[in-house]
Amino acid sequence: MTTAIEVRIPTILRPFTKDQKVVAASGETLSAVIADLDVQYPGISERLLENGALRRFINLYVNDEDVRFLGGLEAPVKNGDSITILPAVAGG
Amino acid sequence: MTLKISKAHVDAMLAQSRAEYPDEACGVILGPQGKDQALRLKPMINAAHSPTFYEFDPKDLLSLYREIDDNDEEIVVIYHSHTETEAYPSRTDIAYAGEPGAHYVLVSTREEIAPATEFRSYRIIDGVVTEEEVSISE
Numbered sequence: 001m002t003t004a005i006e007v008r009i010p011t012i013l014r015p016f017t018k019d020q021k022v023v024a025a026s027g028e029t030l031s032a033v034i035a036d037l038d039v040q041y042p043g044i045s046e047r048l049l050e051n052g053a054l055r056r057f058i059n060l061y062v063n064d065e066d067v068r069f070l071g072g073l074e075a076p077v078k079n080g081d082s083i084t085i086l087p088a089v090a091g092g
Numbered sequence: 093m094t095l096k097i098s099k100a101h102v103d104a105m106l107a108q109s110r111a112e113y114p115d116e117a118c119g120v121i122l123g124p125q126g127k128d129q130a131l132r133l134k135p136m137i138n139a140a141h142s143p144t145f146y147e148f149d150p151k152d153l154l155s156l157y158r159e160i161d162d163n164d165e166e167i168v169v170i171y172h173s174h175t176e177t178e179a180y181p182s183r184t185d186i187a188y189a190g191e192p193g194a195h196y197v198l199v200s201t202r203e204e205i206a207p208a209t210e211f212r213s214y215r216i217i218d219g220v221v222t223e224e225e226v227s228i229s230e
Contacts, residue, residue: 089153
């Protein structure tokens with residue numbers, strides 16, 4: 001059993017996860033977890049990434065820490081970690 | 093859909109928008125999950141500190157969602173001010189609107205153009221803006 005990372009999905013992405021608020025994924029880096037999510041829920045990675053980088057207006061946290069301070073997509077994750085995805089609340 | 097909102101909340105949003113001028117002001121009104129009742133106003137810091145942009149600080153954003161989860165609440169209203177333009181969603185507002193269930197409220201503080209402050213509400217879903225009625229109670 002390797003799927004031991006909890007990923008919290010925001011409302012706007014729940015159409016991908018059949019309305020599930022929390023899903024399980026596996027991987028040793030954030031990037032690998034996103035790739036695994038996309039295998040389970042095809043199309044979701046495109047909403048998180050743009051040209052291979054995190055989208056500016058998607059916030060990702062590993063255990064409540066903003067991944068921008070943890071190495072971005074290369075942020076290490078391990079079993080038992082919790083990843084939270086939140087769309088930025090922003091505009092002009 | 094109609095946004096039902098109290099006059100006290102409207103006044104608080106207008107006062108905050110004027111106080112933070114020339115920067116855009118922003119915040120949320122929360123209510124019990126699934127009820128569409130705007131009950132608890134929570135001003136947020138505009139981390140962009142800009143007259144043309146607003147953004148909740150990522151740390152504040154996470155705390156906000158944790159608080160909502162803990163209290164079984166939802167974001168009913170997301171509001172922000174436009175300092176020099178009308179109370180209509182800008183292209184950036186539409187591009188970044190990430191809460192399909194929320195009422196997006198726009199307050200315009202451009203008094204030299206419109207003598208009365210504009211206050212309008214919208215749904216923004218998949219890039220489509222729909223203005224809605226606002227019903228203000230005492």
